Amino acid sequence: MTGQAEKTLSRRGFLKGATGLTFLLGTGGLAAVRADADTAAVLDVNPWLKIQADGQISIVFPSTEMGQSSYSTLPQILAEELDADWDDVVIEQLNADDRTFGNPSFGGILYTAGSTGVEGYFDPMRKAGAQARDVLLQIAARELGVDKGTLVTEPSAVVAQDGTRLSYGELARMGTEGIVIPDADTLTLKSFEDFRIIGHDIPRRDVFDKSTGRAVYAIDVTLTDMVFACVQRAPVEGESAVAVDDADARAIPGVVDVVVLPDGVAVVAETYWTALMARGTLDITWSQNSPHRAYHSQHTLALYASQAETPPEAPAVWAEKGDAPRAISDADQSVSQSYLSDYAYHAQIEPMAAVAHVDADGKGAQVWAGTQTQSWTTQTVMEVLETTKDRVRLNMMTMGGGFGRRTAFVQDYVRDALLCSKAVGRPVKVIWTREDDVKNGVFRPMAVQRMAGGLSSDGKLTGFHHRVATPTVIGFFNLSRWNTVRPNDVISMRGAESKFYDIPDFLADHVITERQARLSPYRGIGAAYTGFAAEAFMDELADAAGRDPLDFRLDLVQDNPRGRHLLEKVAEMSDWRNRGDRAMGLAFAGYHSSMAAGVVEIALDRDSGEISLTNMWIAADAGLIVSPDNAHNQIEGGAVFGISCALTERIDIEAGEVLQSNFWDYEVTRANQVPPIEVYMAKVDAHPTGVGELGLPFVPPAIANAFYAATGRRLRHMPFTPDRVLDVLNG
Amino acid sequence: MTKFTLNGKSVDVDNPPDELLLLVIRDQIGLKGTKYGCGAAMCGACTVHVDGEAMFSCQLSVGDIEGAEITTIEGLSDDGTHPLQKAWVAEQVPQCGYCQSGQIMRAAALLSENPSPSREEIVDHMSANLCRCGTYNRIFKAVERAAREV
Ligand code: FES
Ligand code: FES
Numbered sequence: 001m002t003g004q005a006e007k008t009l010s011r012r013g014f015l016k017g018a019t020g021l022t023f024l025l026g027t028g029g030l031a032a033v034r035a036d037a038d039t040a041a042v043l044d045v046n047p048w049l050k051i052q053a054d055g056q057i058s059i060v061f062p063s064t065e066m067g068q069s070s071y072s073t074l075p076q077i078l079a080e081e082l083d084a085d086w087d088d089v090v091i092e093q094l095n096a097d098d099r100t101f102g103n104p105s106f107g108g109i110l111y112t113a114g115s116t117g118v119e120g121y122f123d124p125m126r127k128a129g130a131q132a133r134d135v136l137l138q139i140a141a142r143e144l145g146v147d148k149g150t151l152v153t154e155p156s157a158v159v160a161q162d163g164t165r166l167s168y169g170e171l172a173r174m175g176t177e178g179i180v181i182p183d184a185d186t187l188t189l190k191s192f193e194d195f196r197i198i199g200h201d202i203p204r205r206d207v208f209d210k211s212t213g214r215a216v217y218a219i220d221v222t223l224t225d226m227v228f229a230c231v232q233r234a235p236v237e238g239e240s241a242v243a244v245d246d247a248d249a250r251a252i253p254g255v256v257d258v259v260v261l262p263d264g265v266a267v268v269a270e271t272y273w274t275a276l277m278a279r280g281t282l283d284i285t286w287s288q289n290s291p292h293r294a295y296h297s298q299h300t301l302a303l304y305a306s307q308a309e310t311p312p313e314a315p316a317v318w319a320e321k322g323d324a325p326r327a328i329s330d331a332d333q334s335v336s337q338s339y340l341s342d343y344a345y346h347a348q349i350e351p352m353a354a355v356a357h358v359d360a361d362g363k364g365a366q367v368w369a370g371t372q373t374q375s376w377t378t379q380t381v382m383e384v385l386e387t388t389k390d391r392v393r394l395n396m397m398t399m400g401g402g403f404g405r406r407t408a409f410v411q412d413y414v415r416d417a418l419l420c421s422k423a424v425g426r427p428v429k430v431i432w433t434r435e436d437d438v439k440n441g442v443f444r445p446m447a448v449q450r451m452a453g454g455l456s457s458d459g460k461l462t463g464f465h466h467r468v469a470t471p472t473v474i475g476f477f478n479l480s481r482w483n484t485v486r487p488n489d490v491i492s493m494r495g496a497e498s499k500f501y502d503i504p505d506f507l508a509d510h511v512i513t514e515r516q517a518r519l520s521p522y523r524g525i526g527a528a529y530t531g532f533a534a535e536a537f538m539d540e541l542a543d544a545a546g547r548d549p550l551d552f553r554l555d556l557v558q559d560n561p562r563g564r565h566l567l568e569k570v571a572e573m574s575d576w577r578n579r580g581d582r583a584m585g586l587a588f589a590g591y592h593s594s595m596a597a598g599v600v601e602i603a604l605d606r607d608s609g610e611i612s613l614t615n616m617w618i619a620a621d622a623g624l625i626v627s628p629d630n631a632h633n634q635i636e637g638g639a640v641f642g643i644s645c646a647l648t649e650r651i652d653i654e655a656g657e658v659l660q661s662n663f664w665d666y667e668v669t670r671a672n673q674v675p676p677i678e679v680y681m682a683k684v685d686a687h688p689t690g691v692g693e694l695g696l697p698f699v700p701p702a703i704a705n706a707f708y709a710a711t712g713r714r715l716r717h718m719p720f721t722p723d724r725v726l727d728v729l730n731g
Numbered sequence: 732m733t734k735f736t737l738n739g740k741s742v743d744v745d746n747p748p749d750e751l752l753l754l755v756i757r758d759q760i761g762l763k764g765t766k767y768g769c770g771a772a773m774c775g776a777c778t779v780h781v782d783g784e785a786m787f788s789c790q791l792s793v794g795d796i797e798g799a800e801i802t803t804i805e806g807l808s809d810d811g812t813h814p815l816q817k818a819w820v821a822e823q824v825p826q827c828g829y830c831q832s833g834q835i836m837r838a839a840a841l842l843s844e845n846p847s848p849s850r851e852e853i854v855d856h857m858s859a860n861l862c863r864c865g866t867y868n869r870i871f872k873a874v875e876r877a878a879r880e881v
Contacts, residue, residue, distance in 0.1 A: 067827030067864045203823060210828025211819035212811040213764015213804035217829060220763040228758075271758060273750045349768045349776055349829045349863050400766070400829025401863050434769040629823055633869065637826055640865025663773035663861065672858040674867045 055169030062101035066402030081129030085155035115690030219353035236656035238290030292656035308469035315509035316487035327463025327505035331454025350400020356417035364391030370399035404521035442520030459545035495527030531697030585705030609722030638695025738806025748794025775860030785840035826864035
């Protein structure tokens, strides 16, 4: 799509009976513009936007929606530069692996993760809108016989100096004869203060449907003749069914088929209830030879701890400045500590579900699924059906939560639906029960982090070494990607770079340990645990230096005025300087280029070991904020997720089997565990950098630091469950 | 055959009496606003009203509700104008939205019993339902807003 910026359109492009304008804008720029006709030619790219003769503007939504509201915010970016009236905009979900719309933050893959939507699409979608606006101005200039420079736009209209108004719909009808498509890079974009949509609180498009039960998720899709499948999956990774006695299941009225899958057995039935009941009657003999049967999470953590201490091979350097080990050994005072964290599960409230309708020849399918990537869902269908991309028809459904759960290169729930549909020749809906989802979860990895720091005699930090012993996550969930990026695993290591601080000698390195569970990206990715270690340890250093945790950190942000502002702001919001003996903890962490300084106040029940939060203050900077109210909701949601991670969330594995099974033994933060949360968002004139994960990383260390304020003891193993808290109190 | 009232209309279903009310509502009757989240009385995504009381529809067998009056999110209002729904929009509560039908049904039962609950009563009552996206503080505000408006 690039390199085609200047192009004059000929009359040939405009068929009779034209009904609107289609702008073909790749992320590289505008490639063509044509009038749509009933007989519109088939094009080799999909358009970013269409303006209909009636004024309706449809804008492509290239990501997928899981609660983060990109469905509203990304089209708003384009609408802003187009100067569209937001009420004229309809949003079109992109339902194909069309790399024209690829996420620039993921090398053009259609992938919705890592808070990259707004960051990655901000420039291309602004340019796309600006180009279309320029074309509309040219049409108006031609029609009115005036110079383009004399025209201005108002929402969905071009206005001339004499007050003549031409709506975008009217202009779309007028055809594009003689119009020159401008090079996107030559256009002047709006300055931030002229924004009418970005930075204003435009209500989300999906809130009404989500408040009336009308939003349709994959689990809700219903097709004529559809049947339901329930899968008994192998109890341990790597095992498969060696014998299946399904006589009882098949005898139940309504059971359509029993389908053996690579790692499970599916019962397909006319109703989900029947499938569920029949699954309970299966007698399956599983293979017994998976190496995963040897894995116990307690041993896994012990292994990682010993390897953090004595790496079996040279750790992979993640971030480095100067010579941290030397600075630490030369320091007047040095401190070191280890921090531990367990496996964690996504707990999105919509369990895995997908509907597939495989074509009669078994070589194509229509699929309804909620996933974080059109590209890899397409890939999944291609691999499972051994087919080509053109035979894959996707319907990307809004998701009942993602948090990384739906990012895998091969999506097993989609695969299940495909294999079952292929076997029975009917559309099949697969629903994993909550227990299936927990037992077959893909987890945030366990980690042991070995921290060391050096202090000068005047209490300044001179060297900092952050070592993370954890497996590669990318190496499991996307092996081909790992082969490109190894040994740098951003999913495992994010946050360990402590990039918001200026530390004279710094090292973060990765001891890549053996994977002993299924792994996946998780909200905050590495920062969910590296933030804990880095910022809890920062408090230990401040303490060793005899300094206030705030002052100690302020010294490290001399060159980061935006970060400094956040620390000062959160101190003011929480009245940090006058905290007296209130149990308050501070942390400063972030995600990628977004930063958050937070303070929590806790209450501790010394008999039960239960920690509860009584207050939370957050000062955040994520660059320009496209939708402030939504950003607020996301940051607060991230912080609530952080409370959950810090206090309760823990998966244990014994002999390769996940011990937990549902929300009674995998506890997620409830309404009565959430404190009042005050969020401040800095107003800055900078590229947007994302808010989806930002609220999370500071929370666990802030709680650990508040616990220290209350007790003089340190929590170094996340989650801080009551039994661990009691051990620390009594230890 | 089980006969009950659903959103004001009388219905007869011939599902097995032990089948979950949740599945009957969703798959037999076709009202998809009520969600499955855990099947274990732990998340509240499946919350409906049974004779005016908020209950987990994943914990009821259809045979148990013979003669009962069931209300789902679809029956709360025809057009999204129940004060709680308006408050949900005004406060922009939902993120992924998956839990929200259940949250609204849970809150509606509270308000019909206690039209002006304190914050503490709201928090307590709403703790039966999970929101993984963490919209709790907005839920509290929306319930308070709706309480002011009824
Ligand atoms: S689905 Fe009924 S409580 Fe979770
Ligand atoms: S809005 Fe996503 S679970 Fe509540």
